[in-house]
Amino acid sequence: MNNQDLHQQLLEAFKIEAEERIASMFSNLTDLEKSTDPENRGKMLEIVYREAHSLKGAARSVNIIPVETLCQEIESLFSKLKDAAIDFTPDIFDTLHDSVGSIETYLSTPEPQREKLEKAIHDLAKKLSLYKQPENGAAPQNRHIEEKELPAAPQNIRAPDGPLRKKKSSAPPSEKAASNPTAEEAQPNRFSQQPAAKTWLADTVRISTAKLDSLLLKTEELITLKQILNQHLEQIQDTSRSIGKWRKLSEKSKKELYEIRRQFHQSSLLDQFFDLYDMNHDQINDTDNQLSELSASMTHSSRILGGMVDDLLDEVKKTSLLPFSTLFAILPRMIRDISRDLGKDVDLEISGGEIEIDKRILEGLKDPLIHLIRNAIDHGIEPPDARRLKQKPPWGKIRITVFQPESNKVEVTISDDGKGIDLETIRHKAVHAGLISASRAAELSDEETTALILQSGISTSPLITEISGRGLGMAIVQEHIENLSGLFLISTDNGHGTAFKIELPVSLSTFRGVIVSASGHDFILPVAHIEHTIQIEPGDIKSAENKSVISVNNRPVSLISLSDILGLPHQPLPDTNAKKFTMPVVVMGSGEKTIACIVDHVINEQEVLVKSLGKQLKRVPNISGATILGNGRVVPILNVNDLISNASGKSISRAMEKKIDMKQKERQKSLLIVEDSFTSRTLLKNILEASGYQIKTAIDGEDGFRQLRTQPFDGVISDVEMPKMNGFELTRKIRANKQLSEKPVILITSLDSREDRERGVEAGADAYIVKSKFDQSNLLEVLERLL
């Protein structure tokens, strides 16, 4: 490697290191400015001091002199601050922020244009060095002592110091120990932790993300291999089964052939044939055994390979997981800058920063997050005066909470305690922008109105500022989040704040998906977005405000059909083996934004590797990409966000309703009731219709037989004593008729004698129910058994 290459490599490494150190300095400076706890301040001071020191050294090693100089000044200023030789003033903080900012700008500027920035850096360095000279002219050391004697001096100025202090501590040790023995005792413990944190770094190696990405991609491809292997295994098992059948067949023919031989007289020709046949049979046996063994060992290997691929992928994925805190590091400074520009006070509170997520998701989340926070400061949080009027604390609060409810799911909530979203304004703007009609606006629920924010052209800010107000933001935020296979939800409480919830998978490229089918096409639904898969009966579908709904966990959820939403041509619903006609329904989404979707089948769940639809299909509604199954078949992946928004306000179509209706009718058994008494006839009809049978009636045997010959029925229920033709005769006629002879016949009668029952059986009735013993469940049971 020549020097040039080495320098280039060093520069690359320096860039990454500098980014981290700059972010750390920013975030600690901001905290330092806010914090009043002396112990915390001491820690933060120490961190900034060390970061400046390290960055200085790194800059020197790649010969970036302006950065080195400025870091030198920051470092020495901090050294003084640590020693409490000088006071913190807001002015110092501003200059420090500017300095770190200018280092960042300098390093992100291409080399040829850096020269212009050098003067600014030089000026800042000079400014910093001026702070070090106490204006009152007192020597630092003296002042140190003086301060200690001043009871009025703010506590936090004497923020506890760090390990560097130990090196210097030879100078004022006795004095320090005497004046503040507890602090001295506490120090070794606290600082002994920091070197430990640094040694952790020694175990790490920097690898370029490009290398890791390609590693991840190649590992992911192994999943396809794993699936192909499983398919081959199935093929082998199929072959094994068919050879097994062959073997049985061969055994059976062997027995038969031996029988033939026994009957024929023995002949040598026949013997020869039998030898051949035996060999053949043995060969089949051998092949069958071999194949069974192969199948067993292949199953074993495939399981091991599958496990190894999964583990490997898991491990490789972990290498590209980063904690959220790496993304959040940029926020403190950003919030400080924006809120200062807007004259607002904003506090940031983060929890769950240690939760890890795919680096690519984190990168993709950066822009939406920045946008949401800008929005929160600009639109959400009120100026201090307005807050005081509302009896809120003058400083607003932005809370970022990261929460991992499941191993492959992370929820990020960004909430503020500002004024919330004024839904009236949104309605008004939406009408104004021509998105909806005024009458429709009046009907919109709060939830639907909130969803309008996601459409382009609506902003609650009356003023278009540099930061926000153009009304494009939320639509873009949603799009970004969708691209990460995430869900984006807004909830607002007028006057009390707004919360944005982002649900994300932990890793991006593969996820568990369920294959569902609609109108003969297969689709994949991400498991992460599926709440339940249930079976519903047509009777479960209720209608509310012109929408079809079903009840899921005692909560109404609007019901749609996947075929309807995707605009697929309707096909007859598939047959189910279940006794009752049910339809599979997938409940998906989250919280208020939940929909239930009728599909034809729910097939299986499997790992899915996401691929794009190619260069031509940039964006297709409801479809976010596709995957390739083990057998090479392409299956589109559904975009749950799209499905949910396209489903809003929709119901299942007439075509779908008709299909359900037809299917239900088709599955209904039809019965003919033959009964001369009007009362009994009506009673029976009502009971049986309520149990889901289709009922026709006849007034006597003759009428009944006529109907039976002209219309199809699944069974007959007949009275015995009737005019014209009684039940026994009817039964006999049915049994004698070629087409009808198999139809179940149930006789219901008041005649309860052994002879009558025998006559019934003689006539060919399948059941004989006595009216006096008659009860519904008895009849229904008999019907269930016979039909």
Added chain:
Amino acid sequence: MKTESAHAESANEKILQIRARKLAQSRADENKNGDTFSVVEFRIAHETYALRLQRIRIIHPLKELTFIPGTPDFIKGVINLRGEIISVIDLKVFFDLPDQGNTRLSQVIILTSDQMEFGILADEILGVGEILKNDIRASLPTLTGIRADYLKGVTSNGVVVLDDEKLLTDEKMCINL
């Protein structure tokens, strides 16, 4: 199985042929000063079409097509080309030609550029040929309508020469809904 591998073989042959022609052609172009250009000729319904070789990535037998709902009618679906997903179009629908019935779209010609890539369905690949530039007539009265915009013209023996660049850059081809 047999027919499939035979298909694949013949497709491979075609690709090799195309490559060989391409190489030969680049020299031929230099020599003849661009008087002719090489094309793949193929049949859709009863018409013969031609496409320049330059933008053709590969010709592949059509195996399984996955329908993507929500796309315009001319997008017939997507195919799996060695682990890559590529959309496939039906020119007859795109050109709004009357349905000529009996087509057996069995081959996919994949056109590619940096920004765009899609497959064109064809009934049959007729082979690689040379077309003389001045044999192309700009327009025929029968070739009016939408199709005329995407043609270089028609040769004297009735081969419809498609404009590959126009097809690849046309806005209507890019689906962004």
